[in-house]
Amino acid sequence: MALSGMRGLSVFISDIRNCQNKEQERLRVDKELGNVRTRFKNEKGLSPYEKKKYVWKMLYIYMLGYDVDFGHMEAVSLISAPKYPEKQVGYIVTACLLNENHDFLRLAINTVRNDIIGRNETFQCLALTMVGNIGGRDFAESLAPDVQKLLISSSARPLVRKKAALCLLRLYRKNPDVVNVDGWADRMAQLLDERDLGVLTSSMSLLVALVSNNHEAYWSCLPKCVKTLERLARNQDVPQEYTYYGIPSPWLQVKTMRALQYFPTIEDPNTRRSLFEVLQRILMGTDVVKNVNKNNASHAVLFEALALVMHLDAEKEMMSQCVALLGKFIAVREPNIRYLGLENMTRMLLVTDVQDIIKRHQAQIITSLKDPDISIRRRALDLLYGMCDVTNAKDIVEEILQYLSTAEFAMREELSLKAAILAEKFAPDLSWYVDVILQLIDKAGDFVSDDIWFRVVQFVTNNEDLQPYAAAKAREYLDKPAIHETMVKVSAYLIGEFGHLLGRRPGCSPKELFSIIHEKLPTVSSSTIPILLSTYAKILMHAQPPEPELQNLIWAIFNKYESCIDAEIQQRAVEYLALSRKGAALMDILAEMPKFPERQSSLIKKAEDIEVDTAEQSAIKLRALQQTSNALVVTDQRPANGTPPVTQLSLVKVPSMSSNVDHHVADQGLSQENGTLTTVDPQPPSADLLGDLLGPLAIEGPPSADVQPQQNIVSGVEGVPNAVEATAIVPVGDQTNSVQPIGSIAERFQALCVKDSGVLYEDPYIQIGIKAEWRAHQGRLVLFLGNKNTNPLLSVQAIILPPSHLKLELSLVPETIPPRAQVQCPLEIVNLRPSRDVAVLDFSYKFGNDMVNCKLRLPAVLSKFLQPIPVSAEEFFPQWRSLSGPPLKLQEVVRGVKPMPLLGMANLFNSFRLMVSPGLDPNPNNLVASTTFYSESTRAMLCLARIETDPADRTQLRLTVASGDPTLTFELKEFIKEQLVSIPTASRAPAPAPPAPQPTSPPAAALTDDPGALLAGLL
């Protein structure tokens, strides 16, 4: 039964099938495209049927991977065809070929709308399907209300309504700001009473989308979800066609349980009890059966039930039951169940109290590491990695190492990385750690990055007890016939530094050490030779009493490399030769390397390099970065040096050029650290900058202000270390304004802190609007100066008082604003460093005899340089743990918090571009948020924050902030604190006194009215 018999299309497909190779196929496709193109050109003679045929051909060609860059208009025009078949193909093909921003779609909106509101159900379906598949903004704007009407219409058939539900869902997901769902809670509750399971499934999906955005509004739907679940689980009133392999619509069951997971908790005891009864029934009543499809369906429901139980924080007994169930699953024959068992057990790790029960299954999980299916092995590895701690690290890491020898290529890198991380994190003793890393290099040298072996060197250097052991181990590996080059590097380094500690052990005389290392020289690349040369020099130095024979051997080698083409090798050879001829001086110079200084985690350093275009992209990159650099997490726990590149890893301490480089690197590291620390202090250059700015102000400032000279003195004497202090000083005496602002300046400022456009200041004469765009550490702010009157505003002046952390460039402000005119002044902003200080706009103008001056804070606040970034639990926790303690992680108990529900707090955070990740923290009273901060000094830097609230006392909470930069952590913490303690509009509203109508108020009263003074008070 061919649905749309199109002979031409079949012939074409046949032809394509008969093509012997890709080239023939291309020729055939090109011919067809040419044909279609010509036919479309003389459109006149084209019947709708032909159009339809050609459009299908185009879609087929498109699927084969050829770009079809014409005919879009024809596809769109078919939408308006009166007959069903043409209309249908128009809709289908448009949905496939065009993206949501395509201009042609706008042309079709009217037709689409007519189809949706029309009486023809089949046309309605077609239109809804296309809108749902594309989901563009234009569609959302013009069609969402119609779709909503259709969904709740009592006359529409289920076939139409279920599509309307999903269409609305798509539009809402893509454009939540456009689709108005206010008051939809009641409608959703009604929709959940639907008897038709098709409509109910779609409605449930819609509910999931709505609830995930705002669960507060949809509490009324919760009991209905539980009812639906009961109805299905007990198989009441479920029609045969919705029973899938004996299971009442598993999809609806799954969706319903998904929706329930978006409610933080279930308070009503009756609802909770009935839900747990259903869940218990699902957990206990599911068996593994022979039929694959039935198995899949029943377990889909079961795994969703497990997730819901985890979410609801069930009693420990039920949790243990779940773990036991999962333990059973990871051992069954059915691979899908094994896979999901492991995956869910990994999720279970986040639940407190069950880790010990999970550990009981360790043996089985280790067995899964040998599963024939790589997907399952990966899950097993993830789980082992997640459950590893000091108690089982030895077992797990050794299993991973063992598996490494047989693992396929695709997994080796991940395995080695994870083994290295676990070994360092949970090493019960350091010698074991050295063993593991050396084994790792031995088994998978190709996958062991340089920083892993650098770290072994750092550990050994900093732990004297470890040195003889490490040297002996290195010596053992050198006996192996063929070893990886990385092993040559690390063992040569260790032998050079600590070989003499092996003393009189057999095979460890200087000469023997030398010859066994020298054996490797012909097999290594030029990056390793410098290390070997250093080792020779050290061996020579340690050979006491001197051995002339060894000396000659080594000198001969140095001689040979004196003319090496590789500069690094040549330089070392020359220098070592010269040094070793100096005799005693050699001892000082080649003495043991000093201990490595402590240093911050390099993971964070790497995170700074992320260039971000969109939040989503950055999330991808961040994840990618994490996967490769988790190893670096550990650096901060133990002393580590600045992992120098191989060529700089010289063993020599002072005089040679190459060793200078080494120290230079260390110095740089130190000075950088100093650099970031000093940023807390005010920077001298900014004072100069300010002086320049204040200069013109003093000369051209409002003449009526007789405090001007005083101000000048103040700034002259004190040097005004930073702009904010300056503004705090200035306005005290500056009280000449007789013009009162309209509305509260403080409120306007606060509002602008959370949005990007609005009014900054307004009085009877002028309105200053702002529109801002922020991109990473840069911003562009446009000031709109609007003269509200029919007389011009004169002597207009705008001067920016920038804090030291912002670079601001204001374009020229005209001296006069003509009547009823608006002037735009763009302002470029660059954020240099993290700081909470605020830029101030000193604005003045003259209207008639009134001289008006106001100082306005510009909303270029810290949060504007934040970019919300979503993190998953897998990403968050390692990061959080890696930033351990001050100064990178700061904690404070904040009191006097304005009490607000947790949701309100989450919204507050989101409004300041700190992205709250709901459900990430297992405790429902806590909030966890993440964001990226941008500035020139820090570049992109991930910031994490956690709020622990006390449900009994909402006025206090514990705030923890972490980031890779100490200043940033501090500033961000203070910033968040400010937002929590004094809620912007609510608490500040009373502060600015209502405009006092007396123009000649006494100075004290004027002080409160003056925006500048107000500002001083606020700062």
Next chain:
Amino acid sequence: MIRSVMVMNTQGKPRLAKFYDFQTVEKQQELIRSVFGVLCSRAENVSNFLDAASIFGPDSSLVYKHYATLYFVLVFDSSENELAMLDLIQVFVETLDKCFKNVCELDIVFNYSKIHTILDEMIFGGQVLETSSTELVKAVEEISRLESASNSITLVPKSVSGWRNR
């Protein structure tokens, strides 16, 4: 949300490709190729899950089912249940089977337009629309009736039968 539905044969030729987030034609081909690259190396009797993050980015999962000469693939994010997605593939195939009476690869090749219609009745904008194959067949038959006005009959030869046996 379901991000993509792909049907390809065991040689890697795409038979149906639908992306619910717009992708350029080059990107589509690249994704299809990458998926096939992994699929073709999978043994029988292993799980139906694949590591999709390396191909589709974070927060993506992939399930597939292998029937005779065809792979059916679904790519989706964490808001969907993996096994339910696997069931959905089964529903799709059962529906095709009902519509074509013992469906084979050729049916899918030559009834390209019909496959699209069936898929649109089952998955809508990346969400599950209908899960009952009875309802699906009903909807598709209704559409066929509407179309029959301008329908000319084509006979599609069938070569393989009884292939639905995984």
